[in-house]
Amino acid sequence: AQVTPVVVSTWDHGLAANQAAWELLNQGGYSLDAVEAGVRVSEADPGVRTVGLGGYPDASGEVTLDACIMNEKMDCGSVAFLQEIKHPISVARAVMERTPHVMLVGQGAQDFALTQGFAKENLLTPQAYKDWQVWRAQGERPKDINIENHDTIGMLALDKDGRLSGACTTSGAAYKLHGRVGDSPIIGAGLYVDGAVGGAVATGMGELMMKTLGCFLVVELMRQGATPMQACKGAVLRIAEKLGDFAAFQVGFVALDCLGESASYCIQPGFSYARHDKQGAILTKSEALLG
Numbered sequence: 431a432q433v434t435p436v437v438v439s440t441w442d443h444g445l446a447a448n449q450a451a452w453e454l455l456n457q458g459g460y461s462l463d464a465v466e467a468g469v470r471v472s473e474a475d476p477g478v479r480t481v482g483l484g485g486y487p488d489a490s491g492e493v494t495l496d497a498c499i500m501n502e503k504m505d506c507g508s509v510a511f512l513q514e515i516k517h518p519i520s521v522a523r524a525v526m527e528r529t530p531h532v533m534l535v536g537q538g539a540q541d542f543a544l545t546q547g548f549a550k551e552n553l554l555t556p557q558a559y560k561d562w563q564v565w566r567a568q569g570e571r572p573k574d575i576n577i578e579n580h581d582t583i584g585m586l587a588l589d590k591d592g593r594l595s596g597a598c599t600t601s602g603a604a605y606k607l608h609g610r611v612g613d614s615p616i617i618g619a620g621l622y623v624d625g626a627v628g629g630a631v632a633t634g635m636g637e638l639m640m641k642t643l644g645c646f647l648v649v650e651l652m653r654q655g656a657t658p659m660q661a662c663k664g665a666v667l668r669i670a671e672k673l674g675d676f677a678a679f680q681v682g683f684v685a686l687d688c689l690g691e692s693a694s695y696c697i698q699p700g701f702s703y704a705r706h707d708k709q710g711a712i713l714t715k716s717e718a719l720l721g
């Protein structure tokens with residue numbers, strides 16, 4: 431059945447990413463192509479400090495990237511702890527389409543990317559290096575993701591043929607321990623899509639989504655009849671109920687159901703999500719548990 435295309439994504443920089451995705455959706459393109467093209471905008475933007483080029487390095491000063499992608503048929507691909515490749519989302523898609531596997535990590539993921547024609551490049555910008563040096567000189571511990579320290583992009587799109595896809599890509603928590611992998615490349619934690627129900631993406635302190643399999647939970651709640659808003663709220667409430675220290679962190683979920691309805695919910699005020707459909711682009715301030 432024909433439906434009205436729509437794309438949603440996390441944070442203010444989601445507006446620019448959505449624009450690229452919308453151009454494909456509006457021409458009748460596939461939602462998988464749209465989410466890949468959309469998040470590549472954030473990956474390439476050195477001003478987006480938690481994604482791809484220009485992203486915060488880990489504690490040892492290396493930029494390590496996590497990403498995953500999923501379509502309406504449960505096909506998915508993921509990379510984690512990937513270094514020196516500017517578009518991890520496209521490597522994740524190559525894992526999905528060109529291997530029998532779901533996830534590749536570290537050196538193996540980079541080796542695979544090189545065989546697929548991706549180029550190795552330095553992703554640590556002079557600004558990110560300077561910030562890391564300041565952080566190191568102060569002897570600080572890895573940053574918690576609370577209110578100001580985040581901007582992972584997660585994106586969900588529904589195309590005119592009713593196909594739902596999602597993508598998520600990040601450099602992860604700033605100054606994380608070397609080797610740390612967050613929720614963003616974990617199917618069910620940072621992203622989940624069921625083409626017959628809806629999809630969810632997450633941003634914030636990944637450990638909280640990993641402990642609760644947050645995006646899977648959002649989609650399962652929608653399967654049971656929850657609206658996208660009720661489902662996002664349900665996953666945040668699960669975190670609040672189970673994880674004693676939740677109030678110190680930020681987590682935000684965005685959900686899109688297979689009819690095109692979307693919503694978000696988060697722990698701390700300050701999260702927003704971007705939506706683009708035939709009515710145009712809007713940025714919506716998310717309701718927050720502690721708001």
Ligand code: SD4
Pocket residue numbers: 480575579580581582583600601602603611612613614632633634635636637
């Ligand atoms: C992580 N969830 O690695 C990611 C970070 C993030 O906005 O969302 N930043 O935990």
